[in-house]
Amino acid sequence: MSWWGMGNLTGDSNSYIKTTEQKFRWIAEQGFDGINAFVPGPEDKMIWQELLAHYDLSLSVNAYPSSLEEMRAFVNQATQYGGISYINAQVMCPFLVGDSAIELLSGIYDISLMAGIPIYVETHRGTITQDLMRTASFLKSLPSLPLTMDYSHYVVAGELHTISEEAENWLKQLLPNIYSIHTRISNGEQIQIDPGEEGQHPMLPHFLKWWEIAMKHAISRSEIVPYDSGIFPVVIELGPPPYAITYAEPNGSIIEVGDRLKQSLHLQQLIRKLWDHVQ
Secondary structure, X not given: OEXXXXXXXXXXXXXXXXXXXXXXHHHHHOOOXXXXXXXXXXXXXXXXXXXXXXXXXXXXXXXXXXXXXXXXXXXXXXXXXXXXXXXXXXXXXXXXXXXXXXXXXXXXXXXXXXXOOOEEEEXXXXXXXXXXXXXXXXXXXXXXOOEEXXXXXXXXXXXXXXXXXXXXXXXXXXXXXXXXXXXXXXXXXOOXXXXXXXXXXXXXXXXXXXXXXXXXXXXXXXXXXOOOOOOOOEEEOOOOOOOOOEEEOOOOOEEEOOOHHHHHHHHHHHHXXXXXXXX
């Protein structure tokens, strides 16, 4: 479960989930295996370690490097904290292309190997991987670069209201490099929509198919690589407003459309069904 997704919860049904421990308890009781968050600061280190142990939850963290120096500093911070399963990196260089981009991504890969902790580069708007075709070109030079795949960013960035065969072929080029997934559904206009508890949204079948194919590919992967932990992390990541769709009431209050926690549990159930199916 994304810790970010536990922020700014609204509505009566979510009013009881406010403190750090209440959030941990909810995550564990709902059957999640871990939390995707940040490296806890010194003031939070002890409570996070105690709660992770008490609720038997793993911890992965997000990094936002713009350079190799920033990536090294973050990895040092993560390793000093200890017990972090992997790092999800949004590389904050959206205008870096060509050899300079290859050099940066290659350096991040090398840092991962030297530190002995997996670093997965996320496919994300506003980052070095914001363009599907550009990311595919990076992988030709860096065939071992591991990715966190968030399909929603390519759907909204490409305004993919319908999914063409050409788009499918480009997405397939990334399959060998997918080592983690972030689940969120885009309709090609909004980055994060409610698929409906009955799964009636027309974009849902596309995402279910992509997630399942990525899982199958990961399970069948025969190459043993240093950063492969044997775990395929799937993060349920529905962000709070303004990421989530909202509307304004006459009094100026901003109301989030849908129930984010219910949507998160619905996505979790869908993911578990897919995982059981591909075993």
